[in-house]
Amino acid sequence: MLLNQLAGRRALFVGGKGGVGKTSVASALALAAARGGERVLVVSTDPAHNLGHLWERPVGERPTPLWRGAGRVDGIEIDPAATVDRHLAAVARTMTGLLPERLHGAARAHLAAAREAPGTHESAVLEAVADALAMGLAEYDRVVFDTAPSGHTLHLLASPERMTTWAENLLANRDRSERFSAAYGALGGTRDTSDRDAELRRVLRRRRERFAAMRDALADPRVAGFVLVFVPEPLPVAESREVAEELARIGVPLVAAVANRLSPAALPARRAREEALLEGLDLGAPVTRVPLVDDLVGLPALDAIGPHLGGPDPQSGPSTASS
Ligand SMILES: Nc1ncnc2c1ncn2[C@@H]1O[C@H](COP(=O)(O)OP(=O)(O)OP(=O)(O)O)[C@@H](O)[C@H]1O
Ligand SMILES: [Mg+2]
Numbered sequence: 454m455l456l457n458q459l460a461g462r463r464a465l466f467v468g469g470k471g472g473v474g475k476t477s478v479a480s481a482l483a484l485a486a487a488r489g490g491e492r493v494l495v496v497s498t499d500p501a502h503n504l505g506h507l508w509e510r511p512v513g514e515r516p517t518p519l520w521r522g523a524g525r526v527d528g529i530e531i532d533p534a535a536t537v538d539r540h541l542a543a544v545a546r547t548m549t550g551l552l553p554e555r556l557h558g559a560a561r562a563h564l565a566a567a568r569e570a571p572g573t574h575e576s577a578v579l580e581a582v583a584d585a586l587a588m589g590l591a592e593y594d595r596v597v598f599d600t601a602p603s604g605h606t607l608h609l610l611a612s613p614e615r616m617t618t619w620a621e622n623l624l625a626n627r628d629r630s631e632r633f634s635a636a637y638g639a640l641g642g643t644r645d646t647s648d649r650d651a652e653l654r655r656v657l658r659r660r661r662e663r664f665a666a667m668r669d670a671l672a673d674p675r676v677a678g679f680v681l682v683f684v685p686e687p688l689p690v691a692e693s694r695e696v697a698e699e700l701a702r703i704g705v706p707l708v709a710a711v712a713n714r715l716s717p718a719a720l721p722a723r724r725a726r727e728e729a730l731l732e733g734l735d736l737g738a739p740v741t742r743v744p745l746v747d748d749l750v751g752l753p754a755l756d757a758i759g760p761h762l763g764g765p766d767p768q769s770g771p772s773t774a775s776s
Contacts, residue, residue, distance in 0.1 A: 454763025455680075455741040456485060458709050462678040463590060464670055466705075468600040469682035470692055474713035475499075478682050478743070478762070479599035480507050481755045485764020487524035491594040495519070495528045496585045498578055499601040502530040509751050520752070524594070529585055536577040541568060583667040590670070671705060678708030681736065685712045685727035690734055697736040710740045711762075717745060 467479040483495040497504040505512040508519045516527035541564050548560045567573060589596030671677045679700055683693035700707045712731055716723040731740055746757045756767040
């Protein structure tokens with residue numbers, strides 16, 4: 454069963470194309486693991502969040518309690534816009550501290566431009582993911598990421614060379630601002646190891662280390678795993694093959710696949726077509742089948758899916774209701 458296959462993998466990335474059931478499966482997995490006694494953090498990295506809708510309570514950027522029982526589920530929705538604001542404010546503080554006053558105006562103009570620059574939003578999400586992962590691994594038994602549909606986040610996660618940090622971009626990108634790069638040259642080019650120089654290098658090193666830690670966790674099959682969700686229809690099945698190949702190429706271990714929203718037995722012809730599709734499918738990981746359930750909102754619906762993912766029967770056991 455799925456949860457058994459995932460045993461010991463403390464960082465799970467649930468991904469797949471848009472609308473296939475990533476948020477539902479990530480949440481049901483989290484609840485099933487928590488019913489088994491685990492402390493689980495579920496993190497939505499999708500700007501179009503619906504973790505809160507599914508669990509029927511507002512979820513914020515700090516861990517929000519979603520369920521308490523044998524174990525617990527907390528949730529986080531990463532807010533890219535807020536992350537961008539926070540990050541730019543932090544960079545601004547660092548820069549004002551580092552740069553001579555006459556260059557503050559240029560630095561501010563540079564930051565204002567950076568807010569709109571391509572990749573800014575993505576870097577913000579990535580950084581928030583790295584933070585959530587570090588916090589989750591330190592304080593929970595497991596972290597389950599509900600990723601954005603494109604899979605682009607994951608691509609970035611697995612490409613260290615693309616993980617240039619904002620600080621590095623802001624300080625080193627000569628194309629974006631001639632004036633600022635002149636300032637950077639003056640700053641970095643000083644021969645004596647000034648305090649400013651040392652501080653700058655310390656900031657950059659800390660960011661690089663955080664991304665490196667994330668990359669290491671991701672590439673370690675003992676720690677991380679990707680769970681691919683798809684629906685049993687011809688096009689999504691073909692797409693799931695492509696995602697599996699892509700994951701193999703970038704070195705992220707695919708540990709399980711979930712065929713979601715399988716038709717009920719009352720529709721035998723349809724169900725047979727779906728099974729035929731699944732039989733011909735080799736993703737390099739076992740496929741777990743999850744049936745279509747009624748109205749997938751709230752705890753009962755998540756509990757209806759849990760046992761299909763290898764979770765305990767919610768009716769048995771000492772667990773208490775949602776807090
Ligand atoms: N097993 C299921 N049975 C019934 N409905 C389901 C099932 N799984 C998902 N759904 C429904 O399908 C829709 C999409 O599910 P969900 O939001 O989990 O997908 P997603 O992959 O996270 O979507 P997005 O790409 O938009 O984030 C929702 O309305 C959800 O309630
Ligand atoms: Mg979703």
